[in-house]
Amino acid sequence: MANSVSHKAEQHGHDHGHHHHDLESLKTFGFWIFLMTDVIIFGTLFAVYAVLRNNTAGGPTPEELFKMPGVIAETFILLTSSFTSGLAVLAMHAGKRNQLIGWLAVTFVLGAAFITLEVTEFIDMVHEGATIATSGFLSGFFTLVGTHGLHVSIGLIWMIGLMIQLRRRGITNVTKRKVEVLSLYWHFLDVVWIFVLTVVYLMGVM
Amino acid sequence: MWGNLESFSDFFVTGDPMILGAQVSIALAMIAIVFVLTVFKKWGWLWREWLTTVDHKRVGIMYIIASILMLFRGGVDALLMRLQLAMPDSEFLHAEHYNQIFTTHGVIMILFMAMPLMFGLFNIAVPLQIGARDVAYPFLNALSFWLFFFGAMLFNVSFIIGGSPDAGWLAYPPLSELSHSAGVGQNFYIWGIQISGIGSLATGINFVVTILKMRAPGMKLMKMPMFTWSVLSSCLMILFAFPILTVTLALLFLDRYLGAHFFTLDAGGNPMMYINLIWMWGHPEVYIVVVPAFGIFSEVVATFSRKKLFGYSSMVFAMISIAVMSFFTWAHHFFTMGSGADVNAFFAVSTMIIAIPTGVKIFNWLFTMFRGRIRFTTPMLWTIAFIPCFIVGGMTGVMLSVAPADFQFHNSYFLIAHFHQVLIGGVAFGYFAGLYYWWPKMFGFALHEGLGKWAFWFWNIGFYVCFMPQYFLGLDGMTRRLYTYDFDMGWGPLNMVSTVGGFLMGIGFLFQVWQIAHSIKFHKRDTTGDHWDGRTLEWSIPSPAPLYNFATDPQVQDVDDWWETKQKLAKGEKLPPKPALAPIHMPKNSAIPFIMSICWFGAGFGFVWDWLWMAIPSVIGIAACMIARSFTYDDDYYIPVDEIKRTEEAAAALKGATV
Numbered sequence: 107m108a109n110s111v112s113h114k115a116e117q118h119g120h121d122h123g124h125h126h127h128d129l130e131s132l133k134t135f136g137f138w139i140f141l142m143t144d145v146i147i148f149g150t151l152f153a154v155y156a157v158l159r160n161n162t163a164g165g166p167t168p169e170e171l172f173k174m175p176g177v178i179a180e181t182f183i184l185l186t187s188s189f190t191s192g193l194a195v196l197a198m199h200a201g202k203r204n205q206l207i208g209w210l211a212v213t214f215v216l217g218a219a220f221i222t223l224e225v226t227e228f229i230d231m232v233h234e235g236a237t238i239a240t241s242g243f244l245s246g247f248f249t250l251v252g253t254h255g256l257h258v259s260i261g262l263i264w265m266i267g268l269m270i271q272l273r274r275r276g277i278t279n280v281t282k283r284k285v286e287v288l289s290l291y292w293h294f295l296d297v298v299w300i301f302v303l304t305v306v307y308l309m310g311v312m
Numbered sequence: 313m314w315g316n317l318e319s320f321s322d323f324f325v326t327g328d329p330m331i332l333g334a335q336v337s338i339a340l341a342m343i344a345i346v347f348v349l350t351v352f353k354k355w356g357w358l359w360r361e362w363l364t365t366v367d368h369k370r371v372g373i374m375y376i377i378a379s380i381l382m383l384f385r386g387g388v389d390a391l392l393m394r395l396q397l398a399m400p401d402s403e404f405l406h407a408e409h410y411n412q413i414f415t416t417h418g419v420i421m422i423l424f425m426a427m428p429l430m431f432g433l434f435n436i437a438v439p440l441q442i443g444a445r446d447v448a449y450p451f452l453n454a455l456s457f458w459l460f461f462f463g464a465m466l467f468n469v470s471f472i473i474g475g476s477p478d479a480g481w482l483a484y485p486p487l488s489e490l491s492h493s494a495g496v497g498q499n500f501y502i503w504g505i506q507i508s509g510i511g512s513l514a515t516g517i518n519f520v521v522t523i524l525k526m527r528a529p530g531m532k533l534m535k536m537p538m539f540t541w542s543v544l545s546s547c548l549m550i551l552f553a554f555p556i557l558t559v560t561l562a563l564l565f566l567d568r569y570l571g572a573h574f575f576t577l578d579a580g581g582n583p584m585m586y587i588n589l590i591w592m593w594g595h596p597e598v599y600i601v602v603v604p605a606f607g608i609f610s611e612v613v614a615t616f617s618r619k620k621l622f623g624y625s626s627m628v629f630a631m632i633s634i635a636v637m638s639f640f641t642w643a644h645h646f647f648t649m650g651s652g653a654d655v656n657a658f659f660a661v662s663t664m665i666i667a668i669p670t671g672v673k674i675f676n677w678l679f680t681m682f683r684g685r686i687r688f689t690t691p692m693l694w695t696i697a698f699i700p701c702f703i704v705g706g707m708t709g710v711m712l713s714v715a716p717a718d719f720q721f722h723n724s725y726f727l728i729a730h731f732h733q734v735l736i737g738g739v740a741f742g743y744f745a746g747l748y749y750w751w752p753k754m755f756g757f758a759l760h761e762g763l764g765k766w767a768f769w770f771w772n773i774g775f776y777v778c779f780m781p782q783y784f785l786g787l788d789g790m791t792r793r794l795y796t797y798d799f800d801m802g803w804g805p806l807n808m809v810s811t812v813g814g815f816l817m818g819i820g821f822l823f824q825v826w827q828i829a830h831s832i833k834f835h836k837r838d839t840t841g842d843h844w845d846g847r848t849l850e851w852s853i854p855s856p857a858p859l860y861n862f863a864t865d866p867q868v869q870d871v872d873d874w875w876e877t878k879q880k881l882a883k884g885e886k887l888p889p890k891p892a893l894a895p896i897h898m899p900k901n902s903a904i905p906f907i908m909s910i911c912w913f914g915a916g917f918g919f920v921w922d923w924l925w926m927a928i929p930s931v932i933g934i935a936a937c938m939i940a941r942s943f944t945y946d947d948d949y950y951i952p953v954d955e956i957k958r959t960e961e962a963a964a965a966l967k968g969a970t971v
Contacts, residue, residue: 132448136521139551143513146555154574154585161580239571242580249566267942280945
């Protein structure tokens with residue numbers, strides 16, 4: 107019995123790394139597929155927005171409502187955060203934990219700044235009387251842009267959790283996969299934002 | 313705190329003797345369950361072995377139990393409707409109650425009966441068929457189940473609390489908007505389906521990854537069992553279709569909850585957009601449930617004809633092309649709504665084209681049986697009965713796809729007869745075949761054949777007696793969702809016949825319940841693990857499968873690998889030696905899926921009643937569960953070689969004792 111236990115412990119240590127590596131790549135693959143379903147969620151919301159775009163029902167039109175300087179600031183902040191999340195992944199591959207956490211923190215601050223600007227923009231609109239209940243156009247607008255904002259906010263909470271785990275456990279197969287998946291998610295949200303900027307804001311004011 | 317409740321009867325549905333009876337019996341059943349669990353000290357067992365399990369075989373069994381309960385509920389709904397319609401000018405149900413019943417019947421049968429029964433069979437069969445130890449994400453799999461379960465409970469609870477939804481199974485606006493359905497029933501509809509829909513989406517991801525990444529060595533895609541192919545096809549459709557449902561229901565909720573104008577009649581809303589969106593999900597959805605049934609028929613027909621499936625690659629092609637085409641037919645559900653001749657023509661033609669791969673399959677099954685040595689077991693009977701039934705259902709479907717003719721058939725009983733024929737004749741017959749077929753694998757004993765044959769004949773005769781008259785009622789002008797009709801319409805006799813057929817099917821269901829009870833009590837243990845002389849890998853291991861499924865990874869060489877192995881053994885050929893046993897990596901049980909789904913239930917219930925004091929803590933609970941899971945690193949263990957040896961030797965001894 108004692109023999110079998112020690113054998114087990116030995117096997118365990120040996121197998122662990124191998125299995126974990128497989129498991130981690132399996133999880134990354136699943137996350138890609140999840141992102142694909144998220145693409146469809148955003149695709150549907152874009153389609154809905156396109157259908158309702160001109161149904162302003164006597165309420166404000168996009169030209170009257172959108173203030174481009176704020177939107178352009180949001181765009182640059184989010185694009186920069188995508189760049190810093192890329193730097194975080196580079197630091198991770200170089201094995202530099204503290205640098206990794208540092209770049210994630212910078213990404214977090216930029217993401218939070220983006221959300222703050224977006225929420226301020228929304229609050230201003232509501233004060234001007236442009237709410238989700240005003241018209242079909244505004245329902246589509248708040249839901250599409252809000253869903254993106256919700257995704258970014260969830261990403262921020264996720265980032266905090268990941269920074270704590272990195273501090274506790276360092277760079278392992280598991281935390282490595284988690285950082286990679288988070289950065290995929292973050293780049294994905296960046297791409298979605300480019301479409302939001304184009305379809306909602308630029309096409310709205312032009 | 314109770315905001316919108318002014319009296320007791322705003323919360324509990326009161327005043328209807330049938331609902332009161334149901335409330336009392338539900339309360340009594342719950343007390344009885346708690347009593348039995350306490351007296352026999354089974355709470356710990358229930359918690360450890362079932363509520364926290366992440367084993368795909370147990371998750372599958374839980375899906376199947378839940379779906380059979382839902383079949384009962386949906387079936388009672390159906391019989392109540394048939395009773396009401398049996399005679400003209402009937403006053404058995406009043407209009408509002410009738411509306412609720414046809415709504416819940418549709419939702420329950422599709423989303424809470426067919427879907428979970430399908431997921432149950434996925435869980436039971438797929439990992440075993442591809443030689444895997446579990447699904448790709450066992451934790452997520454358990455979470456999917458519990459999301460389905462609590463979503464279904466949330467939907468069902470509306471029957472006694474708050475009042476059922478009554479705007480039809482797809483809840484078309486503006487009827488489902490606050491302006492026309494002010495009660496909470498529609499909120500229950502949205503949240504019940506939304507929560508279980510998230511679970512379905514996760515299952516879709518899980519099985520796509522399982523099938524693509526976890527097959528045994530040597531099992532190339534074109535060597536997969538046909539059921540596994542059908543699951544892949546179905547899950548790919550889930551990935552594309554269910555996000556649309558999630559968005560559509562969310563938008564309807566925003567309309568009702570925040571006064572948005574997506575689908576309203578005023579302020580720029582567009583109700584037709586809802587109808588397009590819901591069918592962009594809804595049409596693929598019917599293929600999502602029927603394609604796995606096609607997979608089951610393919611397995612059953614090959615096993616019980618003792619022949620290789622005819623036309624393997626054409627079957628694969630048909631499954632995948634159906635998955636693609638199912639996304640291009642949605643507008644045939646509303647030809648009459650003024651899309652114009654061009655749009656209608658496109659969708660009419662695409663609908664006719666999708667019938668072609670289905671026809672290919674029918675020929676494949678027929679040719680598989682041709683010159684086979686057919687055994688008329690219960691799974692095979694359901695398969696044989698399916699073929700003529702589905703052909704008639706498919707033909708009437710092609711009739712409906714002719715857009716000009718559809719203006720005559722639209723929303724009549726002709727349509728009702730058509731889709732019940734494909735959904736019962738295709739989906740229900742298929743899942744029954746699958747349930748009988750894999751039952752021995754699940755529990756280690758087969759269901760009683762004699763009682764199964766009684767059930768089969770009652771279901772089949774009942775089916776035709778019930779639905780054939782409805783085609784003629786439809787052509788006579790009887791429209792769907794009609795709660796009563798005048799004597800002078802002349803629809804009485806055919807409706808009476810149809811009701812008799814409905815009750816014959818009900819008797820068939822009772823026979824199935826009796827069959828299960830009888831078999832549990834008097835079964836003969838299947839010691840071989842291969843009760844039907846099967847062809848695929850799941851039959852190469854003991855029944856029920858050990859916790860780890862396969863002691864060593866099977867090495868696959870052929871389609872129907874287990875059958876070929878048996879042929880080689882019979883010829884006296886030596887099999888390559890099995891690799892040495894090694895400790896098996898397993899996921900640990902987890903309470904998080906169960907607790908998180910309860911939080912979802914709480915959030916759903918809170919939003920249904922607009923009780924933020926309940927919804928907000930529940931949402932925080934969901935987040936806390938996700939964080940807790942993210943911080944759990946110790947989520948796996950190893951089964952030592954000794955234990956595997958003991959389990960395998962016990963199974964071999966059981967087998968040897970009877971040989």
